[in-house]
Amino acid sequence: MSEGSGAPHNVAAVARPFFIDTDTASDDAVALVIALQHPDIDVTGIGVVAGNVPLDIGVQNALYVAELCGATDVPVYAGEAEPLVVPLETGQYVHGQDGMGDIGLPLTGRTPAAGHAVDALLEISHRHPGELELVTLGPLTNIARALERDPSLPERLARVVVMGAVADHIGNQNPVAEFNMWVDPHAVDVVLRSGLPLEFVGWDISRTYAVMTPDDAARLRAIGTPTAHMCVDIQRVLSEFCATQTKLEGFDLPDPIAMAYAIDPAVATSTRRLHCAVETDSTLTRGMVVMDLLGFTGHEPNALVVTSADRSRFLAMLHAAVSA
Numbered sequence: 001m002s003e004g005s006g007a008p009h010n011v012a013a014v015a016r017p018f019f020i021d022t023d024t025a026s027d028d029a030v031a032l033v034i035a036l037q038h039p040d041i042d043v044t045g046i047g048v049v050a051g052n053v054p055l056d057i058g059v060q061n062a063l064y065v066a067e068l069c070g071a072t073d074v075p076v077y078a079g080e081a082e083p084l085v086v087p088l089e090t091g092q093y094v095h096g097q098d099g100m101g102d103i104g105l106p107l108t109g110r111t112p113a114a115g116h117a118v119d120a121l122l123e124i125s126h127r128h129p130g131e132l133e134l135v136t137l138g139p140l141t142n143i144a145r146a147l148e149r150d151p152s153l154p155e156r157l158a159r160v161v162v163m164g165a166v167a168d169h170i171g172n173q174n175p176v177a178e179f180n181m182w183v184d185p186h187a188v189d190v191v192l193r194s195g196l197p198l199e200f201v202g203w204d205i206s207r208t209y210a211v212m213t214p215d216d217a218a219r220l221r222a223i224g225t226p227t228a229h230m231c232v233d234i235q236r237v238l239s240e241f242c243a244t245q246t247k248l249e250g251f252d253l254p255d256p257i258a259m260a261y262a263i264d265p266a267v268a269t270s271t272r273r274l275h276c277a278v279e280t281d282s283t284l285t286r287g288m289v290v291m292d293l294l295g296f297t298g299h300e301p302n303a304l305v306v307t308s309a310d311r312s313r314f315l316a317m318l319h320a321a322v323s324a
């Protein structure tokens with residue numbers, strides 16, 4: 001919640017402060033529901049970045065989700081509209097033109113908080129030094145800009161959970177790269193070299209542990225709340241992409257399983273500390289986060305990488321969130 005804005009909608013007296021950075025589209029929206037409805041998490045702010053959709057669309061989507069969760073006290077800030085170096089190429093072919101499955105939701109006319117997402121992250125990090133947990137669900141442009149502005153940011157963040165990359169090096173954007181890392185590889189490079197306490201939940205984890213089959217989706221929707229309906233219905237375009245492109249039965253939820261892990265690290269059943277570096281230039285492998293699984297480079301690890309997860313724990317958190 002923003003400072004001085006009164007009692008938050010559903011937050012415990014002693015709650016962990018989170019800042020969420022997102023390119024809000026269909027799976028980001030589900031991740032926001034999980035965080036906003038969790039009693040132990042105080043979402044201090046939501047920063048939006050261009051990625052799945054252009055910035056203004058992502059901002060409206062985040063505001064819509066916050067409103068549906070009764071979390072209008074959580075400020076939503078617009079951030080960067082373009083990657084650091086390369087031109088923006090959105091994922092609207094994956095999530096729909098409006099990012100929310102093109103099912104006709106009312107996604108216009110809401111007003112974001114004043115100020116820029118990068119300034120908000122820096123300011124809130126000073127408010128919770130050593131305690132703030134950052135969760136990134138989109139390209140890392142806002143985070144790279146924050147580090148450029150203030151290289152001491154890593155000292156004030158307790159952890160940074162990144163939905164991105166693939167530990168098995170099987171990509172969803174090109175043969176080896178995951179979408180969030182591919183959109184702004186130069187930002188990934190800044191982040192990997194920054195000293196931030198990074199924890200990656202890659203698309204391999206989503207593909208293996210967070211695919212919602214039609215039966216899973218029906219069970220979720222049957223909970224019957226407005227958030228349950230939304231979390232399933234907005235995956236319409238994503239489901240088509242999964243059937244034709246990523247060859248999954250149903251749709252997968254990368255950002256939600258990353259959020260579930262951020263809230264409850266026991267969602268991870270194994271992790272490894274690895275050195276990670278990103279390819280920024282190659283047209284063949286742009287955005288590939290090379291994880292040094294066998295220690296070839298001799299470099300010290302710069303990230304914790306989730307290598308397996310507990311699907312039932314994740315699904316329980318998802319069901320609890322939409323039941324709230």
Ligand code: BDR
Binds near residue numbers: 137163203
């Ligand atoms: C990531 O890319 C986006 O399409 C999703 O929102 C998620 O953050 C998965 O690769």
Ligand code: CA
Binds near residue numbers: 024
């Ligand atoms: Ca996302």
